[in-house]
Amino acid sequence: MSGVTGHQDLRGRIDTTRPHTARIWNYWLGGKDNYPVDREAGDRIRAIHPGIGEYARADRLFLGRAVHHLAAGAGVRQFLDIGTGLPSADNTHEVAQRSVPDARIVYVDNDPLVLTHARALLTSTPEGRTDYLDADVRDTDAILERAARTLDFSEPVALMLLGVVIFIEDDETSYEVVRRLMAELPSGSHLVLSHTIVSPAMPEVDAAVAFWNEHGTPRLTQRTPRQVERYFDGLELLEPGVVSCSRWRPGSEPGPVSSAAGPGGPEGADGPGGSGEPDEVAMFGGVAAKP
Template sequence: MTESPDFDELSTRIKTDQPHTARIWNYWLGGKDNYAVDQRAGDEIRRLHPGIGEYAQADRRFLGRAVRHLAGETGLRQFLDIGTGLPTADNTHEVAQRIAPESRVVYVDNDPIVLAHAAALLAGSPEGRTDYLDEDLRNVDSILEQAARVLDLTEPVALMLLGVVIFVEDDQEAYGIVRRLMDALPKGSHLVLSHTVTRPDMPDVDAAVAFWNEHGTPRLTQRTPGAVARFFDGLELLAPGVVSCNRWRPDTDGPEPPEVAMFGGVGRKN
């Protein structure tokens, strides 16, 4: 299991005078792990794009539905969640272990704020196992090597990349990272990915992202829905495909919800 973090060392890495995406996301989700600087930035982004807070909620609910499908209907028992973010309600291990207590989950993030709260991510079921890696998405080999301490990489794994590839600006690098991760996993593994999109009919999203990239850290990269779909090349894309996160197998049979500019999908490696 992960050793306890060195909080003195972490304090030097946490910048409280500059808004940070993980803390703003936490603010939009109604969490308490954020500062006034994050709240001000979050409110300004919400002013530019009033629906932005719904993205966080839609992405979180998408995670829950995807994990419930994979643990319940597909029978997966291993999850590699990269870009974990700050713990909130219904984290990956909570959803998976509620269905299958023996599920194993490895969280990966290089954010010192997330690491400081890693204990909340390690409180899994006694039958299963959870671990946390302080690692960058780009360090694919290191992630896989360390994850293998908990996960059996000869058996199917759900690779969770929710709202994290947006931090890789170069397209070829971003696609290459996802491909290398999936290439290392066996048949039957699944990719769950979400990504902020840019589209002509959503100009306020572009304005909000531009504001963020000027004032916050780390920088975000938008991609078109078609470019997001490319992350699933070579995989069997599960219905309904790459869609607005709140339209991926919604829990209700009511009217189709309005789109948010956070798109996601689930693909299977055959």
């Protein structure tokens, strides 16, 4: 069973005159759900920082590893995926339901183009269920209220926040959003979060982000690895902690690694585990359990 919950009138909401992060991400992953303005911006960003397209691949593989671990190893059967992005290979429900056919997944995004493709995210197994909410990550009360139609908040839930709190510029507001969401989830729930970092060792990342914030939408906020760790305060971080997404349990993919990018997707040099990922990217992530 599946459905789409949210505003359906998309007229005037899709702006094809300015590049958008979700569409550039899709372009870097080899997808077709993007416009010339996105491809031009994506190419210009790669000219500034040639390895940045690999971040999309590393983040996607991190998602697969984390979901596979939680579904197959930790017994989590419910996933709240906020900041879904455009459908790609190995979306959260596909990875989870391979191990747990009755898993339930709620996707949340406020990008109208993602909403137009929401049906691709709703191909649930007969035993499980998926739903899609059109909402902003800041609207925590609305998200939790509407997600409760699909998820049972008396049982553990994995909160997925991959590359989404980077769009909340104020630090304390971003931490509070994560705290509010996790506060409503029971013991045994997990937080899966990834975030673009600032690092003196990667100055080209700063230049790429500066270009984006001048020309694209929405604006991105970089944070230090320590600032990213703060999102997990009060939780029990799983090994290896908050690290480059390419270094979070490499080699534990639930299926063929190549499926994460799709035809034409970015390819990095062989990194840890020989997966074709770069050794390290400025996209850091972690997984933590709620005591």
